[in-house]
Amino acid sequence: MALPLHTRKRGREGATSDTARIGARTVMVEREVLINEFDELCWQQTNLRDVFLSRGWGNICTLRGKVYPSMVQEFYMGMCDMPPDASSHTVTVRGVSIEVSADVIGEHLGIHRGVETFTHSTPREDVGTSTSSTGRGCEPASARDAGQSEAEDTGVDARDDDRDEDFYILTGRDRMQIERKNAFNQNHLLHFFRMLHLIVATNVDPVAHKTTFSRLRAQFFIRVARGDPIDLPLHIFERIRYEASIVSTDNLPYGVLISRLLLARGVPTQPEERVKDQMSPLDMTTHRRSIGQARGRQPPPVEDLVPPTQPEPGHVGSSSQHTPSTSAGDVRPAWVDAVISQLTAHIDHKIDRSLEAISASVAELTHRVTILNDKVDTLTEEVRSSTFADNVII
Secondary structure: OOOHHHHHHHOHHHHHOOOOOOOHOOEEEOOEOOOHOOOOEEEEOHHHHHHHOOOOHHHHHHOOOOOOHHHHHHHHHHOOOOOOOOOOOEEEEOOOOOOOEEEHHHHHOOOOOOOOOOOOOOOOOOOOOOEEEOEEEEEHHHOOOOOOHHHHHHOOOOOOOHHHHHHHHHHOHHHHHHHHOOOOEEOOOOOHHHHHHHHHHHHHOOOOOOOOEEHHHHHHHHHHHOOOOOHHHHHHHHHHHHHHHHHOOOOOOOOHHHHHHHHHHHOOOOOOOOOEEOOEEEEEHHHHHHHHHOOOOOOOOHHHHOOOOOOOOOOOOOOOOOOOOOOOOOOOOHHHHHHHHHHHHHHHHHHHHHHHHHHHHHHHHHHHHHHHHHHHHHHHHHHHHHHHHHHHHO
């Protein structure tokens, strides 16, 4: 059966068009995480700050700097021809050759790659790779037949009992009370996991859409929280390699990390090159705002999602002369809350995308104004020098 278009493997004849397609993909920007502010978010006597710092992941949280989208896109283009089984690859960006590997990424982030870490298995639902007992990475789950079951994709037995356990760990609630379809929703999560999800989805394993996520990703959150060994540099390396190997319109991850790595290796910037600035840091204010948006928006049980087909006695429509009571005892239908939740989540997503676009536009305008100011200063100096020379001649 044919592979889905967005995960179709590249053939030799498609390399040029695929490289052009990478140039059209938006580059995501990580955010600084004020990780020390999360020492009060706890789960099983472990706070969120220590979850990251104890792993040596502090630098992935404190990434700061500008993103150079065209430079990052050129980097991904150079990764397109990396052999599938290679553990490193040399990429040439603007005349500078750079070795890319998990070790290089680990060194850049200051993360020690211990031998005790588990073999890599990325959590992203459309980037996931199963890992055999030999440690050799297998084909990404999304590149397989779209009709395969979740158990085949993740390499685990996706029994209802296991899913129930994962759901209860993340939400503290019974899955059957609030779950719709197969995806997990950030609005259901405990405060600890809600912020963990946001940090992972922004810096550790970036995704553009953060509202829902798969069970495979949910299991990754649990592994992170429990302190299970994870080879983060290898995870990042495999994610980068995968993004370069597929035909997709998805955003390219690790804009700040790759920009910093390339600049540190001497890759030059270009005159008037477009840059993207980071948004405000992730902090407790972000967490409180996120909780406030979700409060009162928890989906009801499945059986309450369908509105009644006939008006009930005493409700609007049962009598043209009857006015519904507004007493405190009245309860708004559960399906109304569900609709409001969906609309609010959609609006929040649109606002976030708009803010990102505005931030990028402001950064670009600021950069251009700076260039214009430099040119004006240069012209002013030239005019002064010319006037001084004319006066000397006279």
